[in-house]
Amino acid sequence: MYQAKLNNVLSYDLSFYRFKNGKLNVSKLARCSGLSRGFLEKHLWFRGL
Secondary structure: OHHHHHHHHHOOOHHHHEOOOOOEOHHHHHHHHOOOHHHHHHHHHHHOO
16 A cells, blocks of 8 residues: 555656755655655655655
């Protein structure tokens, strides 16, 4: 279930979740997706994002 949500989140346009300096805003991504910030940080780090 979490993997499906994660894949769904990563299929979005990630530019909406970026700060002006280009870094990914993980907190905003977590709020919009319903996944925890720690879970997202871990899996985004695995994927190199």
